Each structure stands twice: as structure tokens, then as C-alpha cells.
Amino acid sequence: MIDELLLTVLLTSVPLILAATGELVAEKSGVLNLGVEGMMLMGAVAAFGAALVSGSPYLGIISGGLAGIATAAVFALFTLGLATNQVATGLALTIFGTGLSGLIGAPLVGQAIEGLPEFHIAVLAQIPVLGAAFKLDIMAYGCILMVSLTAWFLASTRAGLILRSVGVNHDSAHALGYPVLVIRSLAVLFGGFMAGLGGAYLPLVLTPHWAEGMTAGRGWIALALVVFASWRPWRLVAGAILFGGVTIMQLAGQAKGWTIPPQFLSMLPYLATIFVLVFISSRGRNYFGAPAHLGRVFHPTR
Amino acid sequence: MKKLFTKLALAGAMLGLSLSAAQADPLKVGFVYLTNPGDHGWTYAHEVGRQELQAHFGDKVETSYVENVPEGPDAARVIRELAAQGNKVIFTTSFGYMDPTIRVAKEYPNVHFDHITGYKRSANVATGNIRFYEGRYVQGVVAGLTTKSNKIGYLGAFPIPEVIQGINSFARGLRSVNKDATIKVVWVNSWYDPVKESDAAKVLIAEGADVLAQHTDSPAMLQTAEKAGVKGFGQSSDMHKFAPNAQLFSSVNNWGPYYIEQVQKVMDGEWSTGEGPDHWAGNTWKGIGDDFLVLTEFKNMPADVAKAATAARDGIAKGSLNIFEGPMMDNQGNAILKSGEVLDDGGLWAMNYYVEGVEGKIPN
Numbered sequence: 049m050i051d052e053l054l055l056t057v058l059l060t061s062v063p064l065i066l067a068a069t070g071e072l073v074a075e076k077s078g079v080l081n082l083g084v085e086g087m088m089l090m091g092a093v094a095a096f097g098a099a100l101v102s103g104s105p106y107l108g109i110i111s112g113g114l115a116g117i118a119t120a121a122v123f124a125l126f127t128l129g130l131a132t133n134q135v136a137t138g139l140a141l142t143i144f145g146t147g148l149s150g151l152i153g154a155p156l157v158g159q160a161i162e163g164l165p166e167f168h169i170a171v172l173a174q175i176p177v178l179g180a181a182f183k184l185d186i187m188a189y190g191c192i193l194m195v196s197l198t199a200w201f202l203a204s205t206r207a208g209l210i211l212r213s214v215g216v217n218h219d220s221a222h223a224l225g226y227p228v229l230v231i232r233s234l235a236v237l238f239g240g241f242m243a244g245l246g247g248a249y250l251p252l253v254l255t256p257h258w259a260e261g262m263t264a265g266r267g268w269i270a271l272a273l274v275v276f277a278s279w280r281p282w283r284l285v286a287g288a289i290l291f292g293g294v295t296i297m298q299l300a301g302q303a304k305g306w307t308i309p310p311q312f313l314s315m316l317p318y319l320a321t322i323f324v325l326v327f328i329s330s331r332g333r334n335y336f337g338a339p340a341h342l343g344r345v346f347h348p349t350r
Numbered sequence: 351m352k353k354l355f356t357k358l359a360l361a362g363a364m365l366g367l368s369l370s371a372a373q374a375d376p377l378k379v380g381f382v383y384l385t386n387p388g389d390h391g392w393t394y395a396h397e398v399g400r401q402e403l404q405a406h407f408g409d410k411v412e413t414s415y416v417e418n419v420p421e422g423p424d425a426a427r428v429i430r431e432l433a434a435q436g437n438k439v440i441f442t443t444s445f446g447y448m449d450p451t452i453r454v455a456k457e458y459p460n461v462h463f464d465h466i467t468g469y470k471r472s473a474n475v476a477t478g479n480i481r482f483y484e485g486r487y488v489q490g491v492v493a494g495l496t497t498k499s500n501k502i503g504y505l506g507a508f509p510i511p512e513v514i515q516g517i518n519s520f521a522r523g524l525r526s527v528n529k530d531a532t533i534k535v536v537w538v539n540s541w542y543d544p545v546k547e548s549d550a551a552k553v554l555i556a557e558g559a560d561v562l563a564q565h566t567d568s569p570a571m572l573q574t575a576e577k578a579g580v581k582g583f584g585q586s587s588d589m590h591k592f593a594p595n596a597q598l599f600s601s602v603n604n605w606g607p608y609y610i611e612q613v614q615k616v617m618d619g620e621w622s623t624g625e626g627p628d629h630w631a632g633n634t635w636k637g638i639g640d641d642f643l644v645l646t647e648f649k650n651m652p653a654d655v656a657k658a659a660t661a662a663r664d665g666i667a668k669g670s671l672n673i674f675e676g677p678m679m680d681n682q683g684n685a686i687l688k689s690g691e692v693l694d695d696g697g698l699w700a701m702n703y704y705v706e707g708v709e710g711k712i713p714n
Contacts, residue, residue, distance in 0.1 A: 052556040060549055150386060157390050160573070160592045255544040255570040257592055260386060262568075264543040295546065299553045302536045303503070305710050314539060 053300055055180040059254060061285075061292035062188045063088070063246040063263075067270035068277070068284050069191075069198050070116075070242025075274055076202060077235035078215035080343040082138025083123055084243050085267025086145020091116040091244030093149040096251035096258040097156055105164045105252050109187060109245065112252070116244015117237050119145055124236045128229050131345050142267065150260040163256040187249055192285075194242070199281035211235060215339030218346045228346055246270065272321045278328065279337040290320075379403065379613060380437035381415035382428055384444040391542070391567035391586040392603075393417070396443045396466075399605030406610050410617075421446025426454055433458040439616055441466065441609065445512075451475055462616050466605075467512070469699065471632045476623040478608050481637030482512065483519035483698075484666050485601030485645055486563070487673045489583045490523020491662045492598050492648070493531070493561040495655045496581055500531040503554030505564040505571055507541045509712050513565045514701045520563060521707035522673050523662065533708045534559060544570035555580055561598075572596055581650060588646045598651055599659070602644045608634060635695065639667040674698070679706045 067084050074081050081087075094115030099108030123141050126132045167189070169182040202208040211231055214221045218228045246266075251258050269291060277284035298313030328338065387397035397415070404413045414437070419428045425447045432440050433454060439462045442451045448468035455463045455475045463475040471477055493502050502524065506513050517535060524531050534557060536550045547566050551574040554562060562582035564571045572593035575582040582593065584600025611634075615621040624632025636642040645663055648656040665671030676687030680703040687693060704712060 053553065056549055056552045056556075060545065063545075158591065160569075250545060255548050255568070255573055257544075257569055257573065259390060259542075259544060259568055261542075262544050264540065264545065266545070296549055296553060299536050299538075299546075299550045300556075302710075303534050303553050303557045305534075309713060311539065311713070 051177045051180040053296055054177065055183060057289060057292045057296045058181060058184065058188065060295060061288040062184075062191050063249040063254070063266055064270050064273060064288040064291060065195065065246075065285055066187075066191050066249060067243045067246030067267060068273040068288065069195055069281060070239035070246070071270055072274050072277070072279060072281060072284060073198060073202070073211070073242075074235045074239035075342055076215045076279060076339055077211050077232045078218055078339050078341040078344065078346075079127065079232050079236050079239075080134045080138065081120070081123055081127075081141070081236060081239055082135060082271065083119070083141025083145060083267075084239075084270050085263055085265070086142035086149075087116045087119045087240050087243035088145075088247030088250075088263045088267045088270075089149040089261070090119045090145045091247030092250050092262060093153040093156070093247075093258060094244070095248030096161065097152070099161050099252060100156060100159055105162065106186075108161075108252050109164075109248055112248025113241045113244045116240040116242070116247065118240070119244070120236050120240020123240070124233045127345075128233055128236070131347060133345070134343050146261060153258050153260060156258040157260075159257065161251070161256045164252050185253055187245070187253060191245075195281050195285055202281070212339070215341055218341050218344070219349070222346070222348060228348070232346070243267070243270070272318070275328070276321045276324050278324070279339070376410055376412040377407075377439065377613065377617065378435070378437040379411050379413045379439045379609075380432035380435070380441070381413065382419050382425065382432070382440070382442045382444075382447060383415055383417040384419065384421065384446075385542070386417040390569070393443070395586050395603040396441075396605055399609050402606030403609040403613060406606075407613065411613060419447075423450070426450035429454040429463075430457065433461045438462060439464065439613055441612075462612075462621050464612055469633075471623050473623060476612070476621070476632050476634070478612070478634040480603055480605075480642045481635060482601065482603070482643060483515040484637040484673065485643050486516045486520040487523035487666065488645060488659050488662045489563055489598075489601070490520040490525075491527050492523075492583075492651060492655055492659050493520070493563065493581075494524040494526070494528030495658060496598065496651060497528070497531055497561045499558045499560045500528065501557065501559045502531060502533045503551065503557070503559030503562045504533050504535045505547060505550050505554075505562070505566050506535050506537045507566045508539065509537060511699050511701055514704075514712065515698055516565050517708055518701060518705045519673050521705050522678075525707040526662075527658065531707065535704075535708060535710060537713060538566055540566070542567045544568040547571050548574045551575060551582075552578070569593070584646070590646070590649065595650060597649065599648050600646045602646060604642055604644050607641060608636075637666070638663060639669065680704060681706055681708050 071084055091112040095108040095112030098111035099105045126137045127134045164185040166185050172182040173179045210226055214228050214231050222228050273287045276287045294316045381400055383393045385393045387394050400413050416428050419425055441464045443466045445467045448470050451463050451465045452470050465477050467479050468477050538546050538550050547568055548570040551571040555578045560580045562575050564585050569589045569592040572582050572589050576593035576596040581598050582596050584597050586603055588600045590597045648659050672692055674693035676691040677689045678687040680686050
């Protein structure tokens with residue numbers, strides 16, 4: 049009973065963790081991409097289409113990631129290549145991704161696929177309650193691997209330090225000779241890749257069908273999570289599980305007949321995000337690791 | 351962002367209409383859709399109806415639609431635009447278009463408006479609806495004969511009268527064959543959120559439910575049921591493709607006959623809205639008996655259960671079975687109907703209680 053609920057919480061968190069990890073890297077480099085929802089949908093439709101046509105959900109994972117990269121490339125071209133406003137372009141990317149995925153996906157509506165199989169890790173899956181964490185699929189395990197790599201990359205590698213420096217002050221990084229736009233482009237493409245995988249997780253694991261707008265706002269939750277986690281990868285995992293946990297708790301609470309209004313519980317994660325935002329602004333952005341040049345357009349001086 | 355889509359769609363619709371205006375004058379019929387026809391649910395069913403209408407009348411009618419129209423002030427603009435383009439019949443296909451439809455109808459007294467699922471009528475606004483709850487009674491009968499745990503899981507979108515009707519009708523069917531079974535309702539607070547619907551289904555299965563019903567739009571619940579090896583019912587369209595072993599049957603909304611009937615009336619000059627606002631006259635509310643609601647084949651159940659389901663369906667169709675006939679108690683033990691009393695349509699829309707067999711309270 050409890051382990052089933054725990055498993056549901058973990059599964060619900062995976063797409064959020066994937067998409068938010070990508071956005072975290074993009075934001076650390078100083079680019080705010082509000083198009084996560086659009087990139088997720090593109091990933092979802094590509095993953096479903098590829099899995100349906102080829103019969104292999106693994107091919108679905110790859111095409112989901114690639115579709116995310118392709119969508120992010122559009123964003124990079126505009127915001128970095130043509131120096132457009134990031135907020136406006138990000139919103140446009142969400143509209144673009146929602147519309148295009150609906151168009152591409154129109155013939156896919158009403159179809160169903162097998163989805164990814166579960167891999168139970170021997171012995172560990174037998175542990176009561178916590179064993180749920182070892183009854184997942186390859187993408188969920190891969191998701192934890194990606195978070196580990198991202199945390200390590202940002203904190204302990206030279207390349208990670210350069211990426212962060214671009215986000216903190218692009219003019220200084222430029223003066224030091226770092227290719228600001230190239231670094232940011234790569235970060236944005238990585239963000240697209242992860243958002244695409246996050247989107248792909250929906251039709252490949254959670255609900256093996258395609259329907260227009262099936263992410264139903266999860267891209268926006270991923271964006272909120274990055275702030276909630278104050279730009280730290282492991283806090284992001286904790287935040288996603290908390291978000292997922294509250295969602296499942298309010299559903300389970302209704303089934304168990306608790307008297308807490310479900311609307312109140314649905315509201316909690318967003319309330320928590322607002323509190324974190326207030327807290328961050330009261331202590332100063334840098335204290336919590338917010339990149340100082342987040343969302344600023346970079347004009348090379350020479 | 352939906353504004354932009356609406357504008358584009360309208361521009362596209364206008365272009366399409368002006369190109370074909372050269373032909374002999376067909377009757378123009380416009381539709382306003384809440385989502386896009388690709389939702390495989392509510393709007394999809396309307397789109398099927400529109401195509402049937404077009405096929406039935408051929409080049410005597412010219413239909414067009416605007417999709418993704420949000421409920422609210424924007425809706426009035428879209429409806430007005432359709433009227434201005436010369437549409438003589440306009441179907442607005444979601445509850446939230448009620449007030450905008452009434453408002454625009456005043457400005458265009460010569461246009462016939464038809465609002466789906468609403469209750470406000472005027473001189474040129476009629477309303478049409480399907481007795482969705484009839485299918486849910488049959489679901490209840492099948493659920494009651496199928497469940498082993500005597501726990502039924504029910505996904506609701508929002509606690510509005512239409513959904514409450516459905517739950518209560520389901521409970522009446524359930525209790526008619528199984529006095530021990532109860533319904534656990536979980537509100538998803540969305541018409542369409544596949545992941546959340548799937549989560550809610552998992553939670554209900556973890557709570558011991560072995561038959562699931564839904565009043566939300568995606569096939570996610572059935573897919574979850576299929577994976578977990580429990581049974582369930584589809585919504586709005588046939589979903590057996592998503593759950594070949596889990597779907598017992600699906601209630602399909604069949605709008606085609608209504609659209610054809612109403613347009614025929616306009617052509618014959620017999621279209622009317624009854625006596626005016628807030629009367630039941632002028633409202634079309636039909637169900638299984640008139641093929642407005644069609645039940646798909648009874649599958650994945652033993653022959654005797656399918657037989658009981660068929661009997662319930664035919665009973666409702668013929669009128670020999672009345673779902674809300676006394677004695678009827680609410681789930682707090684208060685008598686709602688005495689023996690022999692029957693709930694009228696007004697009573698159906700005023701349901702603010704769960705009947706016997708449903709657990710918990712309606713959230714306020």
C-alpha cells in the first residue's frame with residue numbers, strides 16, 4: 049500500500065526532475081528559457097511517434113531528446129543569435145511547441161503503445177517500502193544519473209565553473225576570452241535535450257498514448273522547481289519528490305476520506321515556491337545562487 | 351496565447367468561407383469548440399457530429415468551426431465573428447459559453463443559436479444535451495457484478511451537477527445488484543490531465559478498488575487499469591484500443607442526430623426555443639433511447655453480466671427502468687424520494703447530495 053504510493057510519487061517526479069535539471073543548467077549559464085512546456089511537448093510527440101512507428105520505446109527516448117534539442121535550437125537562434133528578449137521568446141516557444149506538437153501528433157491520436165518495461169533491481173527491490181525506488185524503468189534510473197553528472201559538472205569541473213561564470217557576469221567572461229554565446233547555446237541545447245526527455249517520459253512510461261497538450265502544465269512546474277531548489281541539482285530532486293508527494297497525498301487523502309480540502313493541498317507546492325521566492329529576494333539573489341545575469345541579453349563589446 | 355490561435359483560426363475560416371461563397375447559397379453552420387478535435391474526448395465527439403451533419407446535407411450546408419476557444423469574454427468575440435460571417439446556425443459546445451451565447455444572440459436576432467449543456471434559453475437560443483448519466487447506471491450494474499473487493503474507484507473532474515448526477519446514477523446501478531459495494535470518489539480538479547488521472551487511478555487501485563470509472567477526458571485511467579489488471583469504463587469515445595483487456599464498455603456521445611435534427615428544423619422553419627428563458631421547453635435532452643448516447647460492445651465480462659447490462663440498457667431505452675425512482679436515500683440516511691416518487695429534470699440538476707453507496711461528502 050505505502051510502497052505503491054511511494055512508487056507513484058517517484059514516477060510522477062521523474063519528468064519534473066528531467067526537465068528542471070536541463071533548465072537549471074541553462075539558467076546557470078544566464079539564459080532563462082520559458083519554453084520548457086513547448087520543448088516537453090515536442091519531446092513527447094517525437095518519442096511517441098518514434099516508438100509507435102519503430103515499435104521500440106528505446107528509439108522513442110532518443111527521438112524525444114533530439115526533438116527537445118531541435119526545439120531549443122530555435123530558441124538559441126533567436127535569443128543568442130539575434131539577441132531577442134528571452135522572456136518573450138520563451139513564451140513564444142511554448143506556444144510554438146504546443147501548436148506544432150499538436151499538428152505533428154494529429155495522426156497519432158487514438159493510438160497506444162507498449163511503453164518502457166520496468167527493471168527490478170534484484171534484492172534491493174525486495175526491501176519493504178523503500179524497495180519501490182528499485183522497481184523503476186531505465187529512464188528513471190538514468191534521470192538520477194543525469195542529476196549526479198550535472199551536480200558534479202557544475203560544482204567540480206573547470207567547464208562547469210566557466211559555465212557558471214558566464215551566468216554570473218557575461219561581460220567579464222567575455223573579457224577573459226570565453227565564448228559566451230557558444231557556452232550559452234550548448235547550455236540551452238542541453239536544456240532542450242532534458243526537457244525533451246522529460247516530455248518523452250509521459251507517453252513512454254506514465255500514460256502510453258499521445259494527446260495534444262498532455263504535459264498539462266508540467267513545464268511550468270519544472271520552471272518553478274528550479275527557483276524552489278535555488279539552482280542546486282539535489283535540492284531539485286527533493287523539490288520534485290515533494291511536489292509529486294503533495295499531489296499524490298491529496299489524491300490518496302480523498303480516497304481515504306480525509307477532510308482536508310483537496311484544493312488546499314493542490315495549492316501547497318505553489319505556495320512553497322512563492323515563499324522561497326520571497327525568502328530569496330529578502331536575502332539577496334546571490335546568496336541563493338541565482339545567476340546574476342539571468343535573462344540578460346548579451347551584446348559582445350568587440 | 352489562445353487569442354492568437356483564435357485569430358489565426360478565424361482568419362483561416364474567413365478565407366475558406368470567402369473562397370467558397372461563389373456557389374449557390376448553402377445554409378452556413380458554425381461551431382465553437384473548447385479544445386481541438388484531437389483531444390479524443392469531448393470536442394472530438396462534436397467534430398464527429400459536425401462531419402455527420404455535413405455528410406447528411408451535402409452541399410446544402412456549409413459548416414465551419416473555431417477551435418481552442420476559452421470559456422469567458424473571448425468566447426463572445428468568436429461567436430459574434432461567426433454570426434457576422436453569415437452563419438445562420440451556431441452551435442456553442444461547452445457549458446461555459448452559456449452567457450456569451452445569450453449575449454451575442456441578442457445582437458443577432460435572425461441567427462439560430464444552440465448552446466450545448468446549458469440551461470439558459472432566449473428567443474433565439476435553444477439548448478441541447480445528452481443524458482450522460484444513463485450510461486453510468488449501466489456502468490454501475492456491470493461494476494457491481496464485476497467487483498470482488500466491493501470497492502469502486504471513481505475519478506471526477508469538478509463537483510458540478512452533471513458530474514454528481516453521473517456518480518449518483520452509477521451508485522443506483524451499483525446498488526441495484528450489489529448492496530455491499532461502495533464508491534470512492536477522487537476529484538482530479540481538471541477535465542484533462544493524463545498524468546494526474548493516471549496517478550489518481552493508481553491511488554484508488556492501491557486503496558483496493560478493482561473497477562474504475564471516470565468523468566475526466568483522457569484514456570490514462572484505463573491504461574493504468576490495464577497495466578494493474580483491473581477493469582474500467584471509457585469516456586466520451588471508444589477506448590478499447592488503449593485497454594483491450596480492461597475496458598468493460600464505453601459510453602459514446604453521439605451528437606450527429608441532434609445537429610441534423612436542429613438544422614433540418616431551421617430549413618423547414620420549425621426551429622423554436624419553446625417559451626423563453628429558464629423553461630424546459632426548447633431544451634433537447636435525450637439519451638440511450640434516442641441514440642444520443644451509445645454504449646459500445648460489452649466486453650471482458652462473463653455472459654450473465656453482459657446480459658444484465660443489456661437488460662439495464664434496454665430498460666432505460668424503453669423507459670421501463672427509471673434510474674431515480676423512490677425509495678431513494680442520500681448517503682447520510684435522509685430520504686430523498688419516497689416509494690413511487692420519481693425525480694424530475696429539475697431535481698436532477700439540483701443534486702447536491704450523494705445517494706446511498708457513495709462514500710464521503712461533496713467538496714464545497
